[in-house]
Amino acid sequence: MTRPWLGELFRALLSVGAGGAVGMVLGRPLEGLLAGLALYTLRHVYHLAALYRWFRQRRKSPLPAAHGVWGEVFHHIDRLQQRNKKRKKKLTQYLKRFQQSTEAMPDATVVLDESGAIEWFNSAAGRLLGLAHPHDVGQRIGNLVRHPDFLSYVREGSEEEAVEFDSPQDAETRLSLRIINYGKNKRLLIARDVTLLHRLETIRRDFVANVSHELKTPLTVITGYVEAMMDAEGEYPHHWQRSLGTMQQQAARMARLLEDLLLLSRLETTDIAEADHETVYVPAMVASMEEDARLVCGERLTIVVEADPTLRIRGSGEELRSAFSNLVQNAVRYTADAGTVTVRWFADEAGAHFQVADTGIGIPPQHLSRLTERFYRVDKGRSADLGGTGLGLAIVKHVLNRHEASLTIDSEPGVGSTFTCSFPPERVERTAAGEAGTPSLYIASSQ
Numbered sequence: 001m002t003r004p005w006l007g008e009l010f011r012a013l014l015s016v017g018a019g020g021a022v023g024m025v026l027g028r029p030l031e032g033l034l035a036g037l038a039l040y041t042l043r044h045v046y047h048l049a050a051l052y053r054w055f056r057q058r059r060k061s062p063l064p065a066a067h068g069v070w071g072e073v074f075h076h077i078d079r080l081q082q083r084n085k086k087r088k089k090k091l092t093q094y095l096k097r098f099q100q101s102t103e104a105m106p107d108a109t110v111v112l113d114e115s116g117a118i119e120w121f122n123s124a125a126g127r128l129l130g131l132a133h134p135h136d137v138g139q140r141i142g143n144l145v146r147h148p149d150f151l152s153y154v155r156e157g158s159e160e161e162a163v164e165f166d167s168p169q170d171a172e173t174r175l176s177l178r179i180i181n182y183g184k185n186k187r188l189l190i191a192r193d194v195t196l197l198h199r200l201e202t203i204r205r206d207f208v209a210n211v212s213h214e215l216k217t218p219l220t221v222i223t224g225y226v227e228a229m230m231d232a233e234g235e236y237p238h239h240w241q242r243s244l245g246t247m248q249q250q251a252a253r254m255a256r257l258l259e260d261l262l263l264l265s266r267l268e269t270t271d272i273a274e275a276d277h278e279t280v281y282v283p284a285m286v287a288s289m290e291e292d293a294r295l296v297c298g299e300r301l302t303i304v305v306e307a308d309p310t311l312r313i314r315g316s317g318e319e320l321r322s323a324f325s326n327l328v329q330n331a332v333r334y335t336a337d338a339g340t341v342t343v344r345w346f347a348d349e350a351g352a353h354f355q356v357a358d359t360g361i362g363i364p365p366q367h368l369s370r371l372t373e374r375f376y377r378v379d380k381g382r383s384a385d386l387g388g389t390g391l392g393l394a395i396v397k398h399v400l401n402r403h404e405a406s407l408t409i410d411s412e413p414g415v416g417s418t419f420t421c422s423f424p425p426e427r428v429e430r431t432a433a434g435e436a437g438t439p440s441l442y443i444a445s446s447q
């Protein structure tokens with residue numbers, strides 16, 4: 001038994017013993033004993049009342065002095081309280097520092113709970129997103145920021161990607177917004193002002209589009225003169241014919257480049273119009289691409305086509321043709337003689353897929369992530385020799401983005417490459433035959 005408890009036992013025995021002794025002197029020992037016990041109990045009640053009072057006063061005054069077990073209890077409570085005070089002070093300091101730093105941040109920061117309700121936000125969030133203290137705290141962010149791109153991002157956006165839209169406060173301000181999950185079902189929304197970057201990007205896009213457009217007319221004039229000179233064979237020295245031929249070839253390449261640049265800038269600057277949501281007869285498109293490919297490669301390659309004839313898609317026929325034909329052209333271009341190019345058009349539960357597989361030179365893995373950048377070519381010399389400009393896959397990526405589709409590239413150097421464009425099931429359309437039963441397969445193969 002510890003010292004305070006021994007002391008307490010001594011105090012109890014003393015109270016009861018003293019009561020009993022006084023009782024005996026007065027000839028009433030039992031009453032004496034009971035009086036001693038009552039006195040001892042009264043002391044405990046007194047200290048309990050003191051503790052209760054102290055709690056009621058919200059622990060502002062110091063605890064009263066006490067001896068024995070009560071002294072020990074009061075001492076421990078006091079120590080606990082001091083420790084809590086210190087911890088609270090530290091936490092308040094941390095919180096203050098965090099709030100001061102997020103306040104100073106130029107980016108809007110909003111803490112959301114699992115239902116998307118606002119728990120806290122900094123002043124930049126007020127400025128950029130139009131949130132106001134204190135009545136917006138507890139409101140759902142989707143009720144306050146109503147931009148459709150933002151709403152669909154909040155619903156299904158991924159953590160890696162950011163969404164861009166105009167600030168609800170000022171249409172001139174462009175925001176880039178991300179939501180990051182943290183802690184237990186908490187979400188942090190961060191919005192950055194990217195107006196300057198956006199403006200620069202617009203200037204760059206306009207510049208490329210304008211230059212491409214301006215170059216078209218002079219190029220047409222040059223091509224026209226070169227053709228006229230080639231036609232007038234007798235009038236120029238014979239050795240000029242070769243130079244004129246090269247000039248014509250290069251002019252044609254430049255015209256292709258300008259066409260691609262103009263198409264890219266059109267894809268970047270315009271929204272996919274309602275009119276572009278037409279039914280695209282991909283099987284017919286595949287058949288005509290197969291014909292074109294055969295004209296280019298002749299007997300050089302085996303071309304296999306497997307297309308589900310009942311499978312169609314909603315989108316822009318013109319854009320999809322240019323994306324698909326680039327993939328087929330690439331396969332033909334980067335496959336050595338006696339190779340095979342397989343074009344497939346099929347559907348599964350994930351949606352519809354346009355796939356081009358070849359047994360060509362393949363692509364080393366370090367290049368795969370950069371292939372869809374403009375002018376990116378694995379082997380610049382080889383690609384240029386084959387007439388490539390490096391804009392094809394950039395166009396493919398943009399077209400697919402506009403159709404909520406994705407591009408997967410699978411490749412092994414020396415073995416071959418497979419490019420797959422996957423469209424979501426919402427875009428898939430079937431003819432009656434497809435709806436009724438299993439689709440028949442259109443298979444063509446030739447050498």
Ligand SMILES: Nc1ncnc2c1ncn2[C@@H]1O[C@H](COP(=O)(O)OP(=O)(O)OP(=O)(O)O)[C@@H](O)[C@H]1O
Pocket residue numbers: 260326330331334358360361362363371376377378379383387388389390391392393394417
């Ligand atoms: N099927 C393929 N096999 C091997 N390499 C490929 C294949 N497809 C594309 N590549 C590589 O990716 C690069 C980019 O392709 P992309 O279609 O963008 O450009 P390009 O074919 O060179 O030119 P463009 O399509 O503008 O005429 C190519 O230069 C080539 O190095």
Ligand SMILES: [Mg+2]
Pocket residue numbers: 326329330388392393
């Ligand atoms: Mg290409």
